[in-house]
Amino acid sequence: MSTIVKISNLDKVFGRLHVLHNLSLDVARSEVICIIGRSGSGKSTLLRCINFLEEPSAGTIEVEGIVVNAGGKGKEHRDLVHAIRLKTGMVFQEFNLFPHMSVLENVTEGPITVKGMHKKEAIEIAEMNLERVGLDEKRDEYPNRLSGGQKQRVAIARALAMEPRVMLFDEPTSALDPELIGEVLTVMKKVAKEGMTMLVVTHEMGFAREVADRVVILGEGNIVEQGSPSEIFSNPKHPQTKALIERYRTAES
Amino acid sequence: MEQSNTKTGQEKGLADQLYEAQQRKKRAFNTNVAISWIVLLLFLLYLFSGISISIGGIHLKTIKLDTEFIRENLAFVASGAGVTIGISLLSIALATILALLAALGRLSKFPPIYALSTFYVSLIRGTPLYLQIFFFFLALPQLGIILPGLWAGVLALGLNYGAYMSEIFRAGLSSVGKGQREAAIAIGMTQGQMMGRVVIPQALRFAIPPTGNEFIAMLKDSALVSVTGFVHELMWRATKVGRATFHNLEALIMAAVFYWFMTLIFTYFQGRLEANMGKGDR
Numbered sequence: 001m002s003t004i005v006k007i008s009n010l011d012k013v014f015g016r017l018h019v020l021h022n023l024s025l026d027v028a029r030s031e032v033i034c035i036i037g038r039s040g041s042g043k044s045t046l047l048r049c050i051n052f053l054e055e056p057s058a059g060t061i062e063v064e065g066i067v068v069n070a071g072g073k074g075k076e077h078r079d080l081v082h083a084i085r086l087k088t089g090m091v092f093q094e095f096n097l098f099p100h101m102s103v104l105e106n107v108t109e110g111p112i113t114v115k116g117m118h119k120k121e122a123i124e125i126a127e128m129n130l131e132r133v134g135l136d137e138k139r140d141e142y143p144n145r146l147s148g149g150q151k152q153r154v155a156i157a158r159a160l161a162m163e164p165r166v167m168l169f170d171e172p173t174s175a176l177d178p179e180l181i182g183e184v185l186t187v188m189k190k191v192a193k194e195g196m197t198m199l200v201v202t203h204e205m206g207f208a209r210e211v212a213d214r215v216v217i218l219g220e221g222n223i224v225e226q227g228s229p230s231e232i233f234s235n236p237k238h239p240q241t242k243a244l245i246e247r248y249r250t251a252e253s
Numbered sequence: 254m255e256q257s258n259t260k261t262g263q264e265k266g267l268a269d270q271l272y273e274a275q276q277r278k279k280r281a282f283n284t285n286v287a288i289s290w291i292v293l294l295l296f297l298l299y300l301f302s303g304i305s306i307s308i309g310g311i312h313l314k315t316i317k318l319d320t321e322f323i324r325e326n327l328a329f330v331a332s333g334a335g336v337t338i339g340i341s342l343l344s345i346a347l348a349t350i351l352a353l354l355a356a357l358g359r360l361s362k363f364p365p366i367y368a369l370s371t372f373y374v375s376l377i378r379g380t381p382l383y384l385q386i387f388f389f390f391l392a393l394p395q396l397g398i399i400l401p402g403l404w405a406g407v408l409a410l411g412l413n414y415g416a417y418m419s420e421i422f423r424a425g426l427s428s429v430g431k432g433q434r435e436a437a438i439a440i441g442m443t444q445g446q447m448m449g450r451v452v453i454p455q456a457l458r459f460a461i462p463p464t465g466n467e468f469i470a471m472l473k474d475s476a477l478v479s480v481t482g483f484v485h486e487l488m489w490r491a492t493k494v495g496r497a498t499f500h501n502l503e504a505l506i507m508a509a510v511f512y513w514f515m516t517l518i519f520t521y522f523q524g525r526l527e528a529n530m531g532k533g534d535r
Binding site for chain 1 (some may be wrong): 254430433435436437438439440441442443446448451454455458
């Protein structure tokens, strides 16, 4: 299997806080990786360093052959970062839909503004992606009229409309009421089945067990353990993994 | 099942009753305010009616206006209202552009731009509007720059209001959350696209209702432009006819009525605008 994302020796420092420490991770094409860990373990930061929403302090990010070193400056660096952002789609915990645009406009915005696509073509792509997340009938609504689950599905469609090679999900269900989580996870499963490479920061252990190819446990800014869901969930080795899985078990029961 | 139905039915009935009582109270208050307004207005009209009443030896004299003068000059003064609105519209348009630029400059990480924005706001807010109007009309000609009265007025009002309104736009820009910027960046937008497509449109929605308020204030401050003597707006016309025949009382009252009336109308529309914008798509 070919590697699509390669994170090498990544460091991220916020002030005096060393959030990520010499972290390396390779992601294979079409692989679904669930990243779990206590809060403050650097899960979200790791994800946000991949598309440079956070500028890494040291290390290298590579997405489909585009290599960006930390600390770069100038136009060349910006162009490389831009190229990586075009290859990655991101879904946020708080959805971050554009409130002044309809559902359809939210989804066509990227293709039209960023890719310079013609409106007609962008609408076709948007409609296809809204259908993919089961919200084609909401195309003319505004985000404030949607439930949290619907908002997140639109956010997924917005990211998919850019035809990314990798999808980054940053706790996509953490802001949702429990009864709305299922519909978002169903869409994510569908996207995974279609062969999308996905990195998912999540607390949904059921989803990780069922959909992930690999589970990565983060602790103190680095990977403490990783493996297939069955290995991690039935035979955790590292004490931090054991504690984490134990905590989820008690929470679920 | 049946039990729970009747229970919610009763609860709903009580909630409805409480709601109605609340609404009645609110309506009664509004009615009383409206009646009091009418009484105050009638009293004001009476003060200027010229009617004298004597009750038990006490003579109550009121102010008598020259209705003949008012009738003769009404059309002349009234035609200034359009000019007043015109100046205000031009000035608020200029002020809006300057305010947005100043607010954006305030966000800049480039020191000269940041400095330019704060310098402009400080200079304008640190000097009187009256002085600024005179400056553009009287001082600039000394440097060989002669602006027609209208443009001197619009420039002064626009620059002045732009400086004050930059705070409104700054608040508008900072009302757009970090998540919005990140979402725009994540789909590959440049900084410029992010500002133009995501941040500024939302900031404008936030800033439109207070800009309406500024427009109403501008309607009245535009009277200062009359000092140039070349802009025939309401105030200029009122003072012109008033001074000529020593009917300042009548003339200024006429202008006041027009200003007040325009303010009432625009305040009404501004209130509706605010209510609609408040519903927003948040």
